[in-house]
Amino acid sequence: MVRGKSAERMSMNRPDVVEALPRMVVDPPAAPTPCRGRLVERARWEWRPADGGDPAARTEEFLAAHGLPLHDLARPAPRHHHDTVCGAALYLSAAAGALLAGGPAGAANPADLPEVAVVVYGHTDTPPAHPGPPTGWWRGPWTESWTPRQHATAVDAVRQAIGHGDVYQVNLVGHAAAPYTGDPLPALARLGRLPGARYGGVLTGPGWAIGCASPETLIELRGGTLTTRPIKGTRPATAAGRADLLASAKERAEHIMIVDLERNDLARIARTGSVHVDDLFAVRRWCDLWQAESTIRAHAADGLGLADLLRAVCPGGSVTGAPKLAALDHIAALEPVGRGASMGGLGWVDAGGIDLGLTIRTAAVDREAVHVWAGGGITWDSDPDAEVAEAAAKTAPVRATLA
Template sequence: MGDDGDPAELVSAFLSGNGLPVREMGRTATQFHPTGAGTPCGAALYVSAAAGCVMAGGPVGAPSPVPGIPDVVAVVHTHRGPSESSPSVMGACAMSTGDSGGSAGGASPDGWRLGPWRDSWSRAEHAAAVSAVRAAIGRGDVYQVNVVGHASAPYTGDPGPALARVAGLPGARYGGVLSGDGWALATASPETLVEIRGGRIITRPIKGTRPATAAGRAELLASAKERAEHVMIVDLERNDLARLGAGAVRVDELFAVRRWCGLWQAESVVSAPLDQPVDLADVLRALCPGGSVTGAPKRAALAEIARLEPVGRGVGMGALGWVGPDHLDLGLSIRTAAVDGERAHLWAGGGITIDSDPLAEVEEAAAKAAPMRAALAGP
């Protein structure tokens, strides 16, 4: 697949051309789908944060620190014959939104060893970015912006077991590994970007974090700041679903507390019936990038992100999941790590409102990154 064109349309056309009914999603639950040998059983789909920005019509921002990883990857799997127990790969596509910067090299066959982490910004620079967002909110430019930092570390050896540890972190609704030529990524995301199942479209935004203790839970539930931040993104996601022309959008659950590793996080469930079938391309344009990792209004928040973040989000804050013949289930690629031929990479951040404390936001991002750093370091 080439580099030009709308990523949402290109991936939709590719999957449709390989036999998946992505042009009429929402109607597929009532259709018959063949399951004989050679027929498609679904596709793994990954969309980078940069590709999501292109879909939303916003600025892409700083270059990705992992340019060897494509911005969109789709791998179609097919049913095998009766004597074969697992799907086979039918076809794959990959595209980039910019210069790929060359291919990545291979890993050393020696034992796994992770070197020291190098952060994209210092604690003071991170705190200054939070203060800059608060100033933008004070001017009326935005209501909320999610700011994200990047860290990388050199490694030697086979990264496979380390990435499997990341994917196996407790609380991951989307735990898995996707790899290509000279690169791999692993996600332990707890957050649903978009799910389509049984004629209904669903998103589960997460906003609000505290340590997973009794006191942390009580503090999260009592925090007016966290609740305001959360409700703002719920309203944004309601608007994103309404853009698809779906039926009445409703909030099925508001500010429910869930656990991811050693953290409590607040999650809501927003859904709508799909009274009319929708194209996967339209779904991606409406939901990407996810509101909980951008802010509100979305395009204004993307402009602030492009202005403030010194390193691109790469595989972080994008989408990763499965497109089946009768459903779609994409996780937001938070709590996600990647490796190229030389370094391991991860991203973490948080939503900033007018009431955010810069140093507290720095600590929250560090708390989100800590389980991934530990998983990558070793058992």
């Protein structure tokens, strides 16, 4: 694991030795389809708060040193060729995003994971062979970070803050962990194949792995166009559930608050007057749930670099609340454990642009346990028991896949 500046310099000059989990999976979310199965790691960099420095700036510098200069995203370079670096997986935790936004990082990460990881890939015509068949996988019982009553009490605390005028909306997230034995990577790979997982895939490191089944776009940039697709509003994937979601004034108000917040986030890094909403409150399906999604686009401002882009959009508005910094204060005060791999960003960057998913519907493993998270946005009209039930509905397919 990369720690400290001496380890960082070493990883800048040669691929890291990747070890500790039984098998390695090279299938990062949003990697180009023609390249999957042909990717080989060239170099990596990992960051934890003890390493210091600005993780956004250091990410941009590391990528530039490995053939991926992302200093002017309004003028993307041509896509990669076979004999050059293909691209890189990029992961930022919610805590790293909070730091970039100038807010509190919140409670400690319950998983032994870096807060930022960048893995640069090239191509190979001979995919690396797995060292052997996977070992048996056993997952023990879940231990929750809070009880349903504690979760409901936190919802009431947010409603009180809204009543006082401190915030308009706060996203609350709970966590659960379970011990495991054997190889967790096939289970994480199954997670990435869940229906509706636009950002399905697995990212691994020394002693850790993240499996993602996210349907939500944190930020995409192609051809100088920025796109974000916030998701807010959930119902069971039935005809009645769809009708109820479309008719819910509470869900629509919650959703539009976040659309406005993310329009403002994009406006900080976009050409003046270019921000527009293409699709408002469209109902999409993920597993057995309907979810409301909007699409917001803008043209990147001249000279926009990766670091400034990450500072503007992280952490995602749909998993923080509005106003974002005030919501982060309440999140840090109310959530009993950190968000770890959830509610951050995970995806792919290359010379042609960026495609990062928001790490909802995400699990992580370290050497000791498998971790999951789930939550929802709280507004004045929220019913505490309904919010607890919604979080359980969101995490149920993830937990079932990890059984």
